[in-house]
Amino acid sequence: MLSFFTSNKKPLVNKVEQVASRLFTSTYKLNVVLRDGKKKEIKYKKGETLYDAATNNKVFAVLGQCGGNMSCTQCQIYTKEEDFGKLYKMRPQEKDALGHANERIEERSRLSCGLILDENADGIEVEMAPLRKRKKKKKRVKKNKKRNLHPQDTEYVPKQFDSTFSSAVTKIVDDIYWAGYVDFAVRDFHGYLTPNGSTYNAYFIKDEKNVAIDSVKYPFADRWLDKIEYLSGGFDKLDYIVCNHAEPDHSSSIQYLMKKAPYAEVVCNEKCKTTLSQHFDTSDWKFRVVNHGESLKLGKRTLSFYNTPLSHWPESMVSYLAAEQILFSMDILGQHYASSKRFDDEVKWDDIEHEAKIYYANILMRLSVPVQKSLKLLGGVPVKMILPSHGQIFRNPENINKMVQNYVNWSKCTPTNKIVIIYDTMWNSTEKMAYHILDGIQKVGGVDVKLMNVRRNHITDIATEVLDCAAIVVGSPVLNEHIMPEIGSALTYLEGLRPQNKLAMAFGSYGWSAGGAVKDINRYLNSIRAKIVRPEVLSQFAPNEDVIEECHKAGEEMAKAVLEHLKK
Ligand SMILES: Cc1cc2nc3c(=O)[nH]c(=O)nc-3n(C[C@H](O)[C@H](O)[C@H](O)COP(=O)(O)O)c2cc1C
Known part of the structure; x- marks a missing residue:
């Protein structure tokens, strides 16, 4: 058995958080004035953030879209001027996030997810900062539909396979398959270069329930659909399509599947459901919304889901098969690397390590705090294989170790000479x-x-x-x-x-x-x-x-x- 952290098991918490976690556990309280003017009392333990305390008190109005990762700034509060100075000091990430906020910032602003509560916060009153006005959601969906803004909304036209290779599925272990598409030609990913192409890794689990995991970029939908039809023995035998991440390179073919698979349910978290509806017409889709830590019984195996917000988008999650100790890690440990081989030990390590570094620098560098949180969460999960959404699958324990250690270093921008x-x-x-x-x-x-x-x-x-x-x-x-x-x-x-x-x-x-x-x-x-x-x-x-x-x-x-x- 191999843990996600197989060596140097250093906790990824900074010093402030370590100190905070060691503090006492007596309960204090404070009041939050919500945006509708209602006042809510929040009980907290010393060392908790206001965000976590609000969640524990079920005061969900305090929460923001990024899941408490000091990124969206929607959980901003105004403290009273006289209280501001006595509160636990701001950490650099909080200052940084407030500096980039869309909302109105005041001298007495704090983020609920950044504010660590101690005895000095006992009895204070804070007020939720107003949100910038956004257009009504319903109207926007309607407008998008009418204008047909997304190329992936166009009708799917089946194409011939370019080669037998593009139609091939790869067995990973018994009943678990790679069913994605290798894009040797792509050279640009939202503005940064991919000189070695990429893959859109979709997977498939055969059990009493048939499950597709993620899809491929829409121009390659036909290849993916053929694989799913073949693996499930007909579209009417597909039970679930898991969507770990709503970005179109992984989700844009689901719309075609939903027209063909009458009983398939889209398994995703609440945020992902919303984001999918902001990209595609999901009005006919059947959804099964899963919460953090929830599992789905497939027959012999159980598939569990863990939210990893902002490692890459707010709705990002990973899926985990405890029976085989396989982690579907979504964009975490991804590399833009096209190859006819599927596994890490079949290609040159230096090549994929370099591609993983390019990927981290250009996609995840900004998101180091959420990435650290995800690594910490996954640190307790034993893994034998990591199946990312792009690039090679990791099955060599030494490589898994090295790549996780790289992520630890990159997420801290550890300097080299x-x-x-x-x-x-x-x-x-x-x-x-x-x-x-x-x-x-x-x-x-x-x-x-x-x-x-x-x-x-x-x-x-x-x-x-x-x-x-x-x-x-x-x-x-x-x-x-x-x-x-x-x-x-x-x-x-x-x-x-x-x-x-x-x-x-x-x-x-x-x-x-x-x-x-x-x-x-x-x-x-x-x-x-x-x-x-x-x-x-x-x-x-x-x-x-x-x-x-x-x-x-x-x-x-x-x-x-x-x-x-x-x-x-
Ligand atoms: C189109 C143009 C605009 C310039 N504008 C300024 C300017 O606003 N202020 C200034 O001090 N120098 C200005 N310069 C001069 C350059 O900064 C100067 O030539 C400098 O040495 C160029 O450095 P380089 O050799 O590394 O290109 C301008 C030069 C050009 C060609």
Whole structure:
């Protein structure tokens, strides 16, 4: 038996949470004024978040869409001014989330999911912050239907198989099959590059009940439907289609299945049901809504469901077969990797590890806190195999260990001895500065450098290098008082992905107004809470000897700061 954490079983809680969990258990209470003006008393134990206490008190009006992951900010509360200062201090994730909130933020704002309750919160009164007005749901569904916004709403037209391979199912163990589609051709996934293609992994369980798990991207619906028909012995023998995640690469073929399989029920959580209805016309679908921890008896086996909100979307969940110790991990441990082989031990480990890193950096880096929560939840689940929604299936215990450890490191952006220099240039002055900074770093030794011109390196690769670097050094010339657009685009992308724990500095060349570009760069660096190690280096037009010397010095200082940082 192999646990999801087979080595280095370090709990993924930060220090604050560890302290909080050790606190006493006597009960206190506070009041929450809900958005409809009603007041609710909430009893809590010291160390609980307000969000968890509200859930335990069944005051669900406090809850937000992201499931308490400090992301959607819908659980924002206003404290009374006199109470704000005495409450448990804000952790960086909470500050960060409030900084990106859609709703109105006040000085006395807190997130219920971030606010740890202690004895100082006893007897206080807080008020739910108003939500930004949203259009009525019913109207929006109607509008979408009328406009036919989604290409996947178009009628499914069966196609011929391209090859016998695309129609093949793979037996994983007795009665459990891979029934997905290998997309060798795809090169772009919502804006980032997939040079090795991808797979849409759908699975099938044969038992007294026939169960399809997830589907494939809609252009490949026909291949998937044929496999499901074959495996279940006819569409009328299909009992369930589990939808772990409503993103269209995994869900958009379900609409065609529902027209063919008269008795099939869609098994998903409540949020997934709503999200599916916002993509497709689900009015005729039969749903079986499952809650966190609930199970479905299939015959010999039982399939259990665990919500893992925001590892990748709010409705994300995983499914688990205890009998075979198989985890259908959805996007967790996914890789965009197309191969004729299905298992991790049939391909080169370095290839899939690298693809998993690209996947993590570009999809999950922003979602590190929810990912850590999911890892913690799954830490107690024994697994022999992990079946993700993209890429190779993991069945080699050593590989499972390595990949889980990678996730632990990536989710903390654990720094390695690497500095990434990201820059743009028009007439090469900024580029020359970048090379001189590189020389300065090299002079100190012991730190790797990646020099990435934003016009020759895709944001996909920049994000991947940034994930585990210790420092980023960003340069741009001044163009019309600002940074160049391509570096702006790269920094906007990184700002969204929120890399943690980075040292940083800015540099760049200008003509007649020094500050514009570095001011923009520093704004981005501050937004991701990078620690700016030293003041920017500027050059009026091409760097002269003084500037070159300063670039060398800056490189040396950055390298020394990184080596110091890694000792901690
Ligand atoms: C279209 C254009 C707009 C520019 N706008 C500014 C500006 O607003 N302020 C400024 O100080 N320099 C401006 N410059 C000058 C450049 O910042 C300067 O030439 C710098 O040295 C270019 O660095 P590079 O060689 O790395 O491209 C501009 C140059 C160009 C070509």
